[in-house]
Amino acid sequence: MMVGILDAPLTPQAINVTSTAPGTAFVGGTYEVAATGGASGEPVVLTIDASASSVCSIAGNTVSFLAEGTCVIHANQAGNATYAAAPQAEQSFNVSAAPVTPSQAATPVPVVGAWGLALLTAFLSGFAFMRQRRKL
Numbered sequence: 250m251m252v253g254i255l256d257a258p259l260t261p262q263a264i265n266v267t268s269t270a271p272g273t274a275f276v277g278g279t280y281e282v283a284a285t286g287g288a289s290g291e292p293v294v295l296t297i298d299a300s301a302s303s304v305c306s307i308a309g310n311t312v313s314f315l316a317e318g319t320c321v322i323h324a325n326q327a328g329n330a331t332y333a334a335a336p337q338a339e340q341s342f343n344v345s346a347a348p349v350t351p352s353q354a355a356t357p358v359p360v361v362g363a364w365g366l367a368l369l370t371a372f373l374s375g376f377a378f379m380r381q382r383r384k385l
Contacts, residue, residue, distance in 0.1 A: 260331055263338075264324045266338050280311070282322055289331070304316050
């Protein structure tokens with residue numbers, strides 16, 4: 250009969266999101282997220298929750314704000330022979346529509362009424378007449 254050696258329990262580890270979520274996040278903006286993990290040496294992997302994929306996206310550590318809603322970032326770290334996988338850490342915040350500044354506001358198109366159109370037509374006709382007269 251063989252006596253097996255009991256496996257030692259894995260050492261727990263934790264993820265710490267070290268960046269502060271933006272207080273105001275607007276569509277079109279970005280945010281640099283940062284997190285540190287435990288002692289396993291495995292990388293902390295940052296992803297966007299599937300429910301927030303239309304609100305924000307991530308490339309490396311840069312989160313881009315795509316639409317209004319709640320952005321949810323997940324941080325995960327795998328374990329190894331000595332350390333257990335870290336429990337998932339999460340950071341979430343709201344993304345709002347970008348405020349419209351006066352320079353972005355639409356410029357109104359002037360309306361030319363019937364009298365304005367009549368005056369413009371008369372002016373252009375007179376100009377054409379004078380031009381034809383000079384040619385003669």
